[in-house]
Amino acid sequence: MNKTISDIAQMAGVAKSTVSRFLNGGSVSENTRQKIEQIIKQYNYVPNTFAQSLKAKKTSIIGTVVPRLDSFATSQTLIGIDEELRNNQYQMLIANTSQDMKREIDGIYDFARQKVSGIILLAAEVTEAHLKAIEEIGIPVLLVGQQHPNIHSLVHNDDQAGYEMGKYIVQQGHRNIVYMGVTERDQAVGIHRKQGFKRAIAECGECQVTYHETSFKMSEAVATAEAIVRDRKATIIVGATDNIALGVMKTAFSNKIRIPQELSVTGFGGYDITEMIHPTLTTVKFHYLQAGKLAADHIIRLVQGGVVEKQTVLDVEIIPRESVDKL
Incomplete structure (x- = not known):
């Protein structure tokens, strides 16, 4: 006992x-x-480290607020965070908000009451309520995936990702293009990724692009893609995430449209599943595991009073595969 x-x-x-x-x-x-x-x-x-932390002035616990757990990007980032924290004798607490903004703000205050040393926040957007909470709790907070000039941030280069993908599909000869994005409330995916894509398309000068909005859920991407796929005007559909791209592929298969012979498809993320399916999915790889490890390193340094760059940008990498036909 x-x-x-x-x-x-x-x-x-x-x-x-x-x-x-x-x-x-x-x-x-x-x-x-x-x-x-x-x-x-x-x-x-x-x-009992947790019980001790409730009384200690400084703890070895880092709180992590995430919008969802059923996400490859989130799970890989969390694995990286956990590994690096453990290597430095820190522990992680996770608050899942299920994409509920109120729960996200509550999570920040709850962690502060539990006397965590710092918070890693994987936010879908940064609102005034976020800024108010971060200012009031008075402990280090690191944003991952989004950025704000007043908060330490670690982001993937979404603008470059969009640009590289746009440039790639133009080089493959595609001129009639559909881009399926997400709400611009999500600045990283909804704005920066799309802006980079638009920049590459503008350099082409002869492309016809139609922009559609869907959600991060694959089931909703399937529904959004239905009319687009049946229209058969586009030679390629670019999904703003791999989940959206997978939804497009499912819709294409159910309509007996061959990929890539009749329709090319691309995504963003580099999820493991994208190299297991057939045809394999052309995508832009984001280094989520590395991001998690770096996020943990940065929050530890902030907790210990060290110096960290206000904004850290991680490189991305385009992965050409079988889902894009060269015209």
């Missing part, structure tokens, strides 16, 4: 508060310290 602080205190003949003070790095007499250490070693006592 695991020993508790009360058990340790009783065996050492000291108050429970004395054991707590010792575990939290406080001052105790040398004789008391030796007694407690001997008992802890004898019974392999492992302190």
